[in-house]
Amino acid sequence: MRLLRGSGPHPCSVSHPTGKRSFRVRVGAVSPGVSTPPAPHHTTLPVSFQLDRGPVSLAALLDTGAAECFIDQGLVTRLKIPLTLLDHPIPVTSVDGRPLMPYPITHRTQDLRMTINEHMEALHFLVIQAPTTPLILGHSWFRRHDPHISWSTGKVTAWGANCRLHCTSPGSQPRATVPKDVDLTLVPPQYHDLAQVFAKEPTTRLPPHRPYDLEIRLQPGTTPPRGRLFSLSPAETQAMDSYIRDALQKGFIRHSTSPGAAGFFFVKKKEGDLRPCIDYRGLNKITIRDRHPLPLMNTALDATAQATLFTKLDLRSAYNLIRIKEGEEWKTAFITPTGHYEYLVMPFGLCNSPAVFQRFITEVLRDMLGRWVFVYLDDILIYSRTAEEHIQHVRAVLSRLLEHNLFCKLEKCAFHQESTSFLGFIISSRGLRMDPQKVQAVAQWPLPKTLKQLQSFLGFCNFYRRFIRNYSTLAAPLTSLTKTTNQPRPFRLTLEAITAFRDLVHRFVNEPILLHPDLTRPFVVEVDASETGAGAVLSQRGPDSKLHPCAYFSRKFSPTQQNYGVGDRELLAIKWALEEWRQWLLGTSDPFLIWTDHQNLIHLQNARQLNPRQARWALFFEPYNFHIAYRPGSKNLKADALSRRYTQDPKPPEPLTILPTERFVATLQWPLEASIRAALPADPAPPETPPNRLYVPAVCRQEALRWGHSSRLAGHQGQARTLQFLRRALWWPSMRRDVHEYTAACDTCARSKSSTQPGAGDLQPLPVPKRPWSHIGVDFVTGLPVVNHLDTILTITDRFSKAVHLVALAGLPTARRTAELLLEHVVRLHGFPQDVVSDRGPQFISRFWKAFCRLVGASASLSSGYHPQTNGQTERANQQLGRYLRCFASSQPSTWPRYLLWAELSHNLQTSSATGLSPFETCYGHQPPLFDHQVPEVEVPAAQEMVRRCR
Secondary structure: OOOOEOOEOEEEEEEOOOOOOEEEEEEOOOOOOOOOOOOOOOOEEEEEEEEOOEEEEEEEEEOOOOOOOEEEHHHHHHHOOOEEEEEEEEOEEEOOOOEOOOOOEEEEEOOEEEEEOOEEEEEOOEEEOOOOOOEEEOHHHHHHHOOEEEOOOOEEEEOOHHHHHHOEOHHHOOOOOOOOOOOHHHOOHHHHHHHHHHOOHHHHOOOOOOOOOEOOOEOOOOOOOEOOOOOOOHHHHHHHHHHHHHHHHHOOEEEOOOOOEEEEEEEEOOOOOEEEEEEOHHHHHOEOOOOOOOOOHHHHHHHHOOOOEEEEEEEOOOHHHOEEOOOOHHHHOEEEOOEEEEEOEOOOOOOOHHHHHHHHHHHHOHHHEOOOEEEEOOEEEEEEOOHHHHHHHHHHHHHHHHHOOOOEOHHHOEEEEOEEEEOOEEEEOOOEEEOHHHHHHHHOOOOOOOHHHHHHHHHHHHHOHHHOOOHHHHOHHHHHHHOOOOOOOOOOOOHHHHHHHHHHHHHHHOOOOEOOOOOOOOOEEEEEEOOOEEEEEEEEEOOOOOEEEEEEEEEEOOHHHHOOOHHHHHHHHHHHHHHHOHHHHEOOOOOEEEEEOOHHHHHHHHOOOOOHHHHHHHHHHOOEOEEEEEOOOOOOHHHHHHHHOOOOOOOOOOOOOOOOHHHOOOOOOOHHHHHHHHHOOOOOOOOOOOOOOEEOOHHHHHHHHHHHHHOOOOOOOOHHHHHHHHHOOEEOOOHHHHHHHHHHOOHHHHHHOOOOOOOOOOOOOOOOOOOOOOEEEEEEEOOOOOEOOEOEEEEEEEOOOOOEEEEEEOOOOOHHHHHHHHHHHHHHHHOOOOEEEEOOOOOOOOHHHHHHHHHOOOEEEEOOOOOHHHHHHHHHHHHHHHHHHHHHHOOOHHHHHHHHHHHHHHHHHOOOOOOOOOHHHHHHOOOOOOOOOOOOOOOOHHHHHHHHHHO
């Protein structure tokens, strides 16, 4: 639709639905990018926009008769400019009130970054159908910028006073005089012409809107809550009045009628001054988070490796230089005893403020980042190799800051330093070390007396952990005190924790200097793994050709990882080290060296057979270019110390022979052992046979499998338990595969066992006891065939060791009889328990049972109704008992009582997956003999028959 009448421009108005104001609009006939030339009486300006797709140049019609700025719908579609729906449609009418368009304006663009020569601003356009005049700058734009236009040449000859401060770069204006509040004695002469960047006065004025304004996006259906009004002391009231008056004068805040309001209060600074704070916690809870990342300190500072000169800058009032997006101000409202206000600039306390400012400053310095600039919020570090380069780099940064109306706090800037303190680090050409002021704070740190004080100390230490060799294991006695438990416990430092605290303080005071990693030189990674942890050192050769540390790393093994074999633990240490230093080690042109004291790992890259865990890790190692070399433990001291600090080597000592050899008469053997030894001459043990285990020749393996799975001691366990049972004394190369095939083909297991897959949902286990038989579970197995009046089994489970006692009974006992059984089978053998978990049977909810438990000092814990999983360990023991009896007594159900003692013994001999030990070992510290030994013939046939049946 051409909005023209005759040959001249057609005035029209855009009126708000309220009718309180109307806008004079004149739509010309210029279409940038269209071959039709503009009419002679139309003046256009070349403008450019910075869009996501890149820069776009257009011609904008200058129309003082148009009330607002407009853009054509077709141009919006072609450039894919994002739009925002207006709160209320705006009808378009002519000056005499007649509708000019059959439809109202419903959308506007988001703020666009528009540049006219050196003039830059952020503004939005109303969207209309005007293909011949796709871009119009109206009266609101003229009023805001007050441009001086040469109508004969169609150029802007000068901008308004406000634009000279906020919208134009310094190069477009005459050289400014040195601000009165800038002390040039603190500024190197090379930057005197840029002294305006250190001025204080510009930061006291309201900044212009930019594309980076803070938008507070709320979760759907939410609104900012109303906070509480805090009471203020007389001193705080005086400080509040001064703050409000000053902020209103600067234009940073204004009076508000917002439905939301956050609380206003003060906190005291270290210097004693009062800092105003706004309680935006309620607003932050409903704000959609901005996920723009902050720089990673450890990796970003590595870019300074080759630098010799450093300059650091600190931005003045950085947050106040970002505006709240237009229309979003009401969400920042806060209340004080004197009124209701809202921010026009970005305040502290909003959850997205750091991300918004980091995005802004990153965009401002994007082409310099990683080359000679590192920026973390309002802290800027400039680093260079030579003095000439450094001056150029500093000038480039200062000019860019001035261009974007950003100003530095001169008193916190430092120029041309060979060593500088930056974000808690001392950075120099020699390397990286901790700030001595921070180290001094650690040296004077008092011994923590509360959990919060300990957490504060550990939080500080964790920031500098890269400097401390073996940090994780060194701090383990302290970190263990921070773990939460179901029951509150008083805070108390153990002797080991006090020693760890003092050792950490000592190591901080004597901190090393870490060499800057140099990607042009080869790396050396030293790794080692002990029984409980892994350690690694990343090193490079310095100018003296000696190895110097670049970083330390250590980590504790989980209980599961502690059960890995030696080779897997060493391999896991290598994997962790490569993950920690991935940014340096991945993609190296020359292979880096890995030193390990486990000789078998040097064949890892050429190994043909790997276990499943090693096969998974092999895929992780594939992108890395490295070579593994063997280094004896006596030379691998640094990594070895990292892995072993504050750990005890749990390897048992080799058994010692106490009796002289002449006292030995003979050695007892069990039948399977005799068969194996008889077959060994024909099939000798290979050299890789583990020590203290007997090699099983091929002809004896079926017999060994039958004994390890189907005997009464074994009890038809699953694949994992059968393998663990056999590995205690036997070994052969295909042991795992043979056990898997044998257990999978066991007909008795297939007929007698059911699925043991856990149900869906989160598991909430009971607390772990501190010693055996202090916390027990009891339950009854009923419905068994009656044999000599016996038809019930009492199952008693120790929740610590997983041991069980099984008692055959004639029917369900009374509460009194249950108490007697507890005394006979638990108290007599293990002492009084502290807690008894049971279901809600009549025995356990009776007054007698509750009184009995109170008298013996035990708590009676009842499971939830219709939820037997509460007493899960006892229920699991009942399942295993049922499977055992089905395997051995299913053909003759009346024989189940004779198998009960064997079921108990078999259960207590099997290794528990939770503890890694058998219940017998956990309770008594040793494993009983597993095999019925061969004994000499005796002349008592009844005893021989009994032993034969047991076998």
